[in-house]
Amino acid sequence: MKSQYSYYVEPFELKDRPRRFLDAFAAIIKYSNYGPVLDAYSRLTAKCSRCSAACPIYLTTNNIKDVPCWRSELVLRVYRRYFTISGMIRTRLWNGFTLTDDYIDQLAEELYHCTACRRCKFFCPMGIDHGMITHIGRWALAEIGIVPKALVVATREQLEGRTHNTSAIPLPALQDTCEFLEGEIMEKYGQPVKFPIDNAGAEMVFFPAVSDYLLEPDTLMGNAAVMHATGGSWTIGSKYYDGINYGLFYSDRMMDRIVRMEVAEVTRLKSKIVLIGECGHASRSAKVGIPNFFGHDAPPVINIMEYTLKMLEKGKLNLRANTIKDRVTYHDPCNIARSGWIVNQPREILRAICSDFVDMTPNGPFNYCCGGGSGTVSIDEIRKWRTGPAGKVKARQIKETGARYVVAPCANCKKQLREVLEDNGLEDVEVVGLHDLVIKAIDFGTQPKDESRSAKEKL
Amino acid sequence: MIEAQLAWARGPLFLLSISIMILGIARLIVLTGINLVRAIYRASDKKLPVKTLIAATLKWLFPFKQVINQSKNRIWYSVVSILFHVGLIMTPIFLGAHILLWKRGTGISWPGLPNSIADILAILTVVTGFVLIIGRVVNPFSRRLSRFQDFSLPPLLLIPFISGFLAMHPMFNPLPYHLMMLFHVLSGDLILILIPFTKMSHFILLPTSQLMSEVGWHFPADMGENVAITLHKETERV
Ligand code: SF4
Numbered sequence: 001m002k003s004q005y006s007y008y009v010e011p012f013e014l015k016d017r018p019r020r021f022l023d024a025f026a027a028i029i030k031y032s033n034y035g036p037v038l039d040a041y042s043r044l045t046a047k048c049s050r051c052s053a054a055c056p057i058y059l060t061t062n063n064i065k066d067v068p069c070w071r072s073e074l075v076l077r078v079y080r081r082y083f084t085i086s087g088m089i090r091t092r093l094w095n096g097f098t099l100t101d102d103y104i105d106q107l108a109e110e111l112y113h114c115t116a117c118r119r120c121k122f123f124c125p126m127g128i129d130h131g132m133i134t135h136i137g138r139w140a141l142a143e144i145g146i147v148p149k150a151l152v153v154a155t156r157e158q159l160e161g162r163t164h165n166t167s168a169i170p171l172p173a174l175q176d177t178c179e180f181l182e183g184e185i186m187e188k189y190g191q192p193v194k195f196p197i198d199n200a201g202a203e204m205v206f207f208p209a210v211s212d213y214l215l216e217p218d219t220l221m222g223n224a225a226v227m228h229a230t231g232g233s234w235t236i237g238s239k240y241y242d243g244i245n246y247g248l249f250y251s252d253r254m255m256d257r258i259v260r261m262e263v264a265e266v267t268r269l270k271s272k273i274v275l276i277g278e279c280g281h282a283s284r285s286a287k288v289g290i291p292n293f294f295g296h297d298a299p300p301v302i303n304i305m306e307y308t309l310k311m312l313e314k315g316k317l318n319l320r321a322n323t324i325k326d327r328v329t330y331h332d333p334c335n336i337a338r339s340g341w342i343v344n345q346p347r348e349i350l351r352a353i354c355s356d357f358v359d360m361t362p363n364g365p366f367n368y369c370c371g372g373g374s375g376t377v378s379i380d381e382i383r384k385w386r387t388g389p390a391g392k393v394k395a396r397q398i399k400e401t402g403a404r405y406v407v408a409p410c411a412n413c414k415k416q417l418r419e420v421l422e423d424n425g426l427e428d429v430e431v432v433g434l435h436d437l438v439i440k441a442i443d444f445g446t447q448p449k450d451e452s453r454s455a456k457e458k459l
Numbered sequence: 460m461i462e463a464q465l466a467w468a469r470g471p472l473f474l475l476s477i478s479i480m481i482l483g484i485a486r487l488i489v490l491t492g493i494n495l496v497r498a499i500y501r502a503s504d505k506k507l508p509v510k511t512l513i514a515a516t517l518k519w520l521f522p523f524k525q526v527i528n529q530s531k532n533r534i535w536y537s538v539v540s541i542l543f544h545v546g547l548i549m550t551p552i553f554l555g556a557h558i559l560l561w562k563r564g565t566g567i568s569w570p571g572l573p574n575s576i577a578d579i580l581a582i583l584t585v586v587t588g589f590v591l592i593i594g595r596v597v598n599p600f601s602r603r604l605s606r607f608q609d610f611s612l613p614p615l616l617l618i619p620f621i622s623g624f625l626a627m628h629p630m631f632n633p634l635p636y637h638l639m640m641l642f643h644v645l646s647g648d649l650i651l652i653l654i655p656f657t658k659m660s661h662f663i664l665l666p667t668s669q670l671m672s673e674v675g676w677h678f679p680a681d682m683g684e685n686v687a688i689t690l691h692k693e694t695e696r697v
C-alpha cells in the first residue's frame with residue numbers, strides 16, 4: 001500500500017478537504033473546551049524557542065520542524081485566521097494565509113511527528129501545552145478521514161467488531177489464555193491463582209491493555225498473583241475486557257465511546273471500581289475520560305500499581321526484599337507520570353524487591369517519552385523514525401543507567417522500548433512489566449492462602 | 460509648533476490611547492473570565508488540581524528558579540528576559556516625572572524611585588532589550604519561529620526608554636528637548652494602543668494560562684455526540 005504520508009491511511013475523500021477540515025475544527029471548538037485554550041495560546045506564544053531543548057525528538061534531529069512551538073503554530077495559524085476577528089480582518093486587508101490541501105498534508109505529517117508526551121509544557125514560560133494542540137489537530141484530521149490505518153482498524157474492531165477488543169481476541173481464546181496462565185502459576189509458584197471471569201459483584205473490574213493477553217503473560221500473572229495474595233475482589237468482564245483506548249490519540253469522540261464500554265461493563269457486573277492494568281495510556285484515558293463523560297456517576301479509576309502499593313503499605317502483601325539482584329531501572333510512561341499521578345508507587349514497590357534500583361535522569365514528571373507515545377508505537381511502518389529520532393534519547397538514558405532490566409509498565413512503552421533497544425544495539429537489556437518482577441518476590445506464605453476459601457466455595 | 464504637537468500627544472492622544480488600552484484589556488479580562496467560567500461550568504468533571512495550578516502559575520510569574528533548573532534551555536536569554544521585564548514594568552510606573560503627571564491629572568500619586576535608580580533601570584531595559592533582539596535574530600530557531608510582531612515589538616518598546624532617557628539628560632541629547640519628548644510620548648501612546656491587540660497582552664493572560672491548559676482537558680460530557688451530530692456522523696462507521 002502506498003501512502004502520501006509516512007504512515008498508511010485508508011482511502012479518504014479528497015474533495016473539498018480544507019472546507020471540511022474547518023467544519024470539523026469549528027465543531028470541535030464549539031462543543032469542547034479547547035476553544036478558549038487555543039484563543040489564549042494564539043495570543044500568548046512568545047516564539048522564544050525555549051521549548052526546543054525539552055523535546056527528545058528535537059534533541060536528536062535538531063530540525064526546526066521538531067521544535068514544539070513550530071508545530072503548534074501550524075494549528076494556531078489556522079485558528080487565528082479562521083476563528084478570530086483580527087484574523088479575519090487581517091485577511092481582508094492583505095492576502096493572508098489560506099488553508100490549502102498542501103497545508104492539510106503538512107499538518108497530517110507533522111502532527112504525527114509529536115508523541116504528545118507533553119514534556120515541553122513544563123519548559124514554556126507561557127504554559128503552552130503542545131500535546132493538547134497535537135491532540136486537537138489530530139482529531140480534526142480524523143474527522144476528514146486522515147488517521148493512521150493502524151489506529152483506526154484497531155478501534156473499529158473494538159467498537160464495532162465481533163470481539164470488541166483491539167487485538168481481536170475472541171472470548172474463548174481469552175478463557176483459554178486465562179486457564180493456561182493459571183496453570184503456569186501453579187507450576188511455577190504452586191499457588192491456585194484465579195483469573196475470575198464474570199464474577200458479578202466483585203469490587204473491581206480489570207481492564208489491561210488487551211494485547212497483554214498475547215504478549216505479556218508475565219505481567220498478567222503478576223497482576224493475578226497480587227490479587228490472589230491480597231484477597232482482592234476483582235473480575236474480568238466477558239463482554240468487554242480491553243483497556244486500550246486509541247481515541248486518546250486521534251479522536252475524543254472515539255475516546256468517549258470506548259470509555260462508555262468500560263463503564264457499561266462495570267455496571268453490568270455490579271462492580272464499583274475500574275481497575276486498569278499497568279498500561280499508561282489505558283490509565284490516562286480512563287482517568288480523564290470516565291469522570292469527564294460521566295460526571296457524578298463516574299466510577300473511580302485506579303491503576304493496578306496503586307493497588308499493589310496500597311496493599312504493600314497495609315501489610316497485606318508480603319514481598320521478599322532483594323529478590324531481584326540485577327540492576328533495574330524504571331521508565332515512566334508519560335501518560336501517568338506527567339501529571340504526577342503515578343511516579344512514586346512503582347518506585348516504592350521496586351525498592352522493596354530489588355537490591356540495585358537506579359533511576360534515569362531526568363525521570364518522573366520530567367521523564368523523556370519512550371518515543372512511541374500517542375499511538376505512534378502501533379504504526380509499524382514508522383519504526384525507523386520511532387527508534388531513531390524519537391527513541392535515541394531514551395536509548396542513551398537507559399544505557400547510562402547500566403541496568404539489566406528496564407521496568408516499563410505500559411504496553412505501548414514496552415513494545416517501543418524493545419524496538420528501541422534492538423535498533424540501538426542494546427539487546428542485552430530486557431524490558432519487563434512491574435508485576436513480572438513482583439510475582440517473583442511475593443511471599444505467599446507456606447500454605448496456599450486460598451485453600452480454606454476455595455474449599456468453602458465448593459461446599 | 461512642536462510644543463503644540465507635544466501637548467496634543469500627551470493630552471488628547473494619550474487619553475485616547477490609554478482608553479483604548481484600558482477598554483481592550485477590560486474586554487480581554489471579561490472574555491477570559493467568561494470563557495473560563497463557561498468552560499468549567501460545561502465540564503462534567505469539575506475537580507481541578509488547584510494547588511498544582513497555583514504553584515505552576517506562581518512558578519512562571521516569578522520564573523527565577525525555573526530558569527536555573529532548566530539551564531539547558533537558553534539560560535542567558537531567559538535571565539536577560541527577566542531583567543528586561545523588571546525594567547520594562549518598574550521604570551514607567553515608578554519614574555518620578557510620570558508620577559507627577561498622574562498627580563496633576565488625577566490627584567493620585569505613589570512613592571517613586573530616585574532618579575538615579577530609574578536611570579539605571581532604563582539603561583538596563585535598553586541593554587537587555589538589545590540583547591533580546593540579538594538573541595532572537597541570532598538563534599536560528601527563534602528567528603524562524605518569529606512573526607512580524609516578535610521582531611518589531613522589542614525595538615518599539617525601546618524607543619520611549621531611549622528617548623525618555625535622552626530627554627532627561629540634556630548633555631547626551633542630540634535633538635531639541637521637545638522633539639525628543641515628542642518621540643517619547645508618541646511611541647508610548649502607540650505601545651499603549653497595541654497592548655491589547657498584540658502578544659503584549661500576555662501580561663493579562665499569563666496568570667490564566669496554567670488554568671486554561673487544565674480546563675482544556677475537562678470536557679463537556681456530550682462533546683463527542685454533538686460533534687458527531689454537527690458533522691452528520693452519528694451513524695457513520697468508525
Ligand atoms: S517555549 Fe513556549 S513561547 Fe517559547 S517557543 Fe516554545 S511554545 Fe513558544
Ligand code: SF4
Pocket residue numbers: 054055056057058066067068113114115116117118119120121130131369
Ligand atoms: S509533546 Fe513531547 S514529542 Fe511533542 S513536541 Fe512536546 S516534547 Fe516533543
